[in-house]
Amino acid sequence: MALIVQKYGGTSVGTVERIREVAKRVASYRRQGHRLVVVVSAMAGETNRLLDLARHVARLPSEREKDALVASGEQVSAALLALALQDLGVDAVSFLGHQVRIATDSAFGRARIRSIDRHRLLASLERGTIAVVAGFQGVDSDNNITTLGRGGSDTTGVALAAALSADVCEIFTDVDGVYTSDPRIVPGARKLERISYDEMLELASLGAKVLQIRSVEFAKRYQVPVHVRSSFEECEGTIVVAEDKGMEDVMVSGVAHDRDQTKLTLLRVPDRPGLAARVFGPIAAAGIVVDMIIQNASADGTTDLTFTVPRGDYEKALSLLKRDETAHGAHGVASDPNVAKVSIVGLGMRSHAGVAARMFEVLAAEGINIQMISTSEIKISVVVDEKYVELAVRALHDAFIAPRIGEETRSEARSG
Amino acid sequence: MALIVQKYGGTSVGTVERIREVAKRVASYRRQGHRLVVVVSAMAGETNRLLDLARHVARLPSEREKDALVASGEQVSAALLALALQDLGVDAVSFLGHQVRIATDSAFGRARIRSIDRHRLLASLERGTIAVVAGFQGVDSDNNITTLGRGGSDTTGVALAAALSADVCEIFTDVDGVYTSDPRIVPGARKLERISYDEMLELASLGAKVLQIRSVEFAKRYQVPVHVRSSFEECEGTIVVAEDKGMEDVMVSGVAHDRDQTKLTLLRVPDRPGLAARVFGPIAAAGIVVDMIIQNASADGTTDLTFTVPRGDYEKALSLLKRDETAHGAHGVASDPNVAKVSIVGLGMRSHAGVAARMFEVLAAEGINIQMISTSEIKISVVVDEKYVELAVRALHDAFIAPRIGEETRSEARSG
Numbered sequence: 136m137a138l139i140v141q142k143y144g145g146t147s148v149g150t151v152e153r154i155r156e157v158a159k160r161v162a163s164y165r166r167q168g169h170r171l172v173v174v175v176s177a178m179a180g181e182t183n184r185l186l187d188l189a190r191h192v193a194r195l196p197s198e199r200e201k202d203a204l205v206a207s208g209e210q211v212s213a214a215l216l217a218l219a220l221q222d223l224g225v226d227a228v229s230f231l232g233h234q235v236r237i238a239t240d241s242a243f244g245r246a247r248i249r250s251i252d253r254h255r256l257l258a259s260l261e262r263g264t265i266a267v268v269a270g271f272q273g274v275d276s277d278n279n280i281t282t283l284g285r286g287g288s289d290t291t292g293v294a295l296a297a298a299l300s301a302d303v304c305e306i307f308t309d310v311d312g313v314y315t316s317d318p319r320i321v322p323g324a325r326k327l328e329r330i331s332y333d334e335m336l337e338l339a340s341l342g343a344k345v346l347q348i349r350s351v352e353f354a355k356r357y358q359v360p361v362h363v364r365s366s367f368e369e370c371e372g373t374i375v376v377a378e379d380k381g382m383e384d385v386m387v388s389g390v391a392h393d394r395d396q397t398k399l400t401l402l403r404v405p406d407r408p409g410l411a412a413r414v415f416g417p418i419a420a421a422g423i424v425v426d427m428i429i430q431n432a433s434a435d436g437t438t439d440l441t442f443t444v445p446r447g448d449y450e451k452a453l454s455l456l457k458r459d460e461t462a463h464g465a466h467g468v469a470s471d472p473n474v475a476k477v478s479i480v481g482l483g484m485r486s487h488a489g490v491a492a493r494m495f496e497v498l499a500a501e502g503i504n505i506q507m508i509s510t511s512e513i514k515i516s517v518v519v520d521e522k523y524v525e526l527a528v529r530a531l532h533d534a535f536i537a538p539r540i541g542e543e544t545r546s547e548a549r550s551g
Numbered sequence: 552m553a554l555i556v557q558k559y560g561g562t563s564v565g566t567v568e569r570i571r572e573v574a575k576r577v578a579s580y581r582r583q584g585h586r587l588v589v590v591v592s593a594m595a596g597e598t599n600r601l602l603d604l605a606r607h608v609a610r611l612p613s614e615r616e617k618d619a620l621v622a623s624g625e626q627v628s629a630a631l632l633a634l635a636l637q638d639l640g641v642d643a644v645s646f647l648g649h650q651v652r653i654a655t656d657s658a659f660g661r662a663r664i665r666s667i668d669r670h671r672l673l674a675s676l677e678r679g680t681i682a683v684v685a686g687f688q689g690v691d692s693d694n695n696i697t698t699l700g701r702g703g704s705d706t707t708g709v710a711l712a713a714a715l716s717a718d719v720c721e722i723f724t725d726v727d728g729v730y731t732s733d734p735r736i737v738p739g740a741r742k743l744e745r746i747s748y749d750e751m752l753e754l755a756s757l758g759a760k761v762l763q764i765r766s767v768e769f770a771k772r773y774q775v776p777v778h779v780r781s782s783f784e785e786c787e788g789t790i791v792v793a794e795d796k797g798m799e800d801v802m803v804s805g806v807a808h809d810r811d812q813t814k815l816t817l818l819r820v821p822d823r824p825g826l827a828a829r830v831f832g833p834i835a836a837a838g839i840v841v842d843m844i845i846q847n848a849s850a851d852g853t854t855d856l857t858f859t860v861p862r863g864d865y866e867k868a869l870s871l872l873k874r875d876e877t878a879h880g881a882h883g884v885a886s887d888p889n890v891a892k893v894s895i896v897g898l899g900m901r902s903h904a905g906v907a908a909r910m911f912e913v914l915a916a917e918g919i920n921i922q923m924i925s926t927s928e929i930k931i932s933v934v935v936d937e938k939y940v941e942l943a944v945r946a947l948h949d950a951f952i953a954p955r956i957g958e959e960t961r962s963e964a965r966s967g
Binding site: 195 | 601615632
């Protein structure tokens with residue numbers, strides 16, 4: 136008899152048949168006595184179809200109108216799911232962002248939720264009616280329609296769960312949980328039963344695209360348990376929760392990789408104060424997001440400044456560097472479009488010494504040269520030649536995760 | 552330098568190319584210094600696509616959810632037109648029903664407008680921004696999305712023109728005006744320069760589907776001049792306005808026909824008080840809309856009761872009549888599914904005697920038997936065998952309209 140917020144992604148509601156399947160699943164929860172709020176994404180492909188239309192009528196579509204346009208996608212799937220539930224004899228009603236009301240700032244295309252009016256949803260729940268809420272959308276203080284960015288329906292789900300003090304937010308998606316690594320690369324990758332918000336944040340930012348990062352931040356701030364699970368299977372998925380004691384016993388809970396990396400280096404540039412600001416100012420102004428930055432000072436007063444950017448920004452960043460090379464007093468520019476980032480993530484790193492050293496040994500044993508290193512409290516990332524990605528990921532998974540010890544410890548921690 | 556409300560129908564915004572054409576036309580008005588509010592329908596086919604989806608998820612889709620669903624169609628075209636205008640360098644912003652705000656009652660699927668908040672539109676006009684409003688939709692007092700029924704965007708346009716005291720409401724559609732008759736049947740049919748609200752109402756109700764009837768009622772009540780014209784050509788269309796002196800000089804301004812008619816007769820039924828109520832009560836309860844009703848009392852105290860219903864309701868009405876035949880004391884039921892209604896409409900009938908007699912002579916001269924007659928102040932309708940429709944319409948057009956005298960008188964009346 137819980138209060139549950141469920142979120143179904145675009146693939147889960149991609150056709151009328153699938154919408155009917157989702158309705159059946161929701162109805163079965165209802166029959167068990169649970170109270171339900173259901174958040175839906177647009178039908179798969181719909182958001183891209185609408186953005187294509189926008190690009191055909193305007194070379195540079197304005198953000199406000201793009202938001203009004205694409206928000207119609209979730210409006211359609213919310214109404215359809217409400218209809219499908221009614222067809223099963225279940226009381227249901229659809230709500231749009233402005234009807235709930237989900238108030239956001241005015242940053243069209245990437246708005247942040249400011250407040251949620253629980254009143255209307257609570258009234259529905261009290262009547263035993265299932266509220267089907269259009270995800271991804273809100274309204275600003277002028278009643279303009281805003282959207283929360285790609286994957287924003289996850290955030291809608293978690294935010295509603297927080298506002299309603301729901302017992303859990305279930306994210307139904309096309310994968311059945313969070314894995315220790317990408318199963319396409321590591322055949323022995325295992326589904327995690329539980330993972331902490333912080334680990335999930337690191338994995339999400341590393342390209343394990345199961346949950347929108349902002350939804351995890353939201354879940355962490357309001358301590359909403361998030362259950363990531365499959366729309367197509369009945370099995371349990373992965374629960375993202377606050378850290379508990381047992382979790383630190385696991386050194387590494389996941390091995391992630393990100394191929395969308397390229398590397399640029401400004402060679403032997405005089406190491407004067409303000410160097411980084413002078414180099415990265417023009418790059419930021421060009422809208423390029425820099426990921427890792429490494430600076431190595433030499434004894435001769437010069438330094439090598441190396442950083443990574445996504446593939447799509449490589450050419451632009453390279454031309455900016457070359458343009459300013461002389462002004463910076465550098466001795467040249469080096470670059471490599473074929474690199475990748477491999478990372479290990481785990482709460483245990485905070486208390487276990489030697490995790491980094493072990494990681495470097497594992498890679499060295501495979502003959503993989505490490506080009507850059509970056510660490511946080513619960514993550515170690517290295518940049519390597521792209522051709523070694525699979526080898527590196529498998530080797531690290533074997534070394535840190537494979538013997539199932541981590542998984543069993545984690546399970547014990549849960550039951551304890 | 553007028554304040555103009557323009558409405559573009561589904562065909563006019565049916566593709567991204569056409570939306571760009573509409574944007575060019577709107578922009579040219581803007582360059583002439585006019586202030587503009589533009590109302591759009593959903594892209595042609597979109598409303599039916601959405602209703603199809605609804606029918607695939609629910610056998611009997613609820614009206615509230617259907618309205619939330621189909622209202623997304625106008626949301627898409629409003630945003631796209633605003634984007635296309637911006638791309639031409641014209642300031643534009645889209646508004647949905649709840650943003651304007653267009654307040655309606657809660658009769659989902661056929662809501663009536665109760666009030667319109669001019670504030671936000673006036674603020675846009677003052678800034679020189681073109682407001683693009685999603686037609687067909689409003690919100691009730693609980694902020695539920697409502698729709699105004701098929702053709703409801705016409706009503707949105709006229710209602711906004713009334714609320715803003717606009718100089719004119721231009722309805723852009725796929726025909727270039729209101730004709731004296733259907734040009735597919737009468738090659739000599741001519742476009743009317745002007746027509747009165749009352750004549751337009753009679754023609755609209757007779758199946759000349761140029762404007763939604765309710766929009767004409769609205770225009771009449773608030774005295775909004777409505778200009779019906781083509782989206783695809785530059786020529787002037789037909790202006791629907793309040794009656795002026797010269798208009799009565801024209802006896803007949805249009806000849807209309809309606810094939811969606813079937814005829815049923817209860818034969819020689821005892822003519823007791825309450826007969827009509829007993830006959831039409833069950834028919835109304837079955838949701839059947841009766842059009843014409845004729846009752847002829849005989850000297851023997853019995854009467855023949857004849858009426859027409861749309862084709863789709865013929866079988867149902869017939870079975871109801873046969874079921875109650877004995878109860879009514881009738882001597883049988885006669886019926887004919889192959890009839891049609893032919894009508895002449897004109898303000899001049901009010902002052903010109905003998906119009907009806909002339910109409911009957913014309914039909915008799917062609918050997919067309921008249922089965923039923925019904926008259927109003929400015930209209931005479933007859934029911935004839937369906938096979939005579941084209942012949943009757945052409946003969947009446949030749950007799951009352953063809954010599955161009957009516958048209959010229961109307962033109963003079965306008966300039967006078």
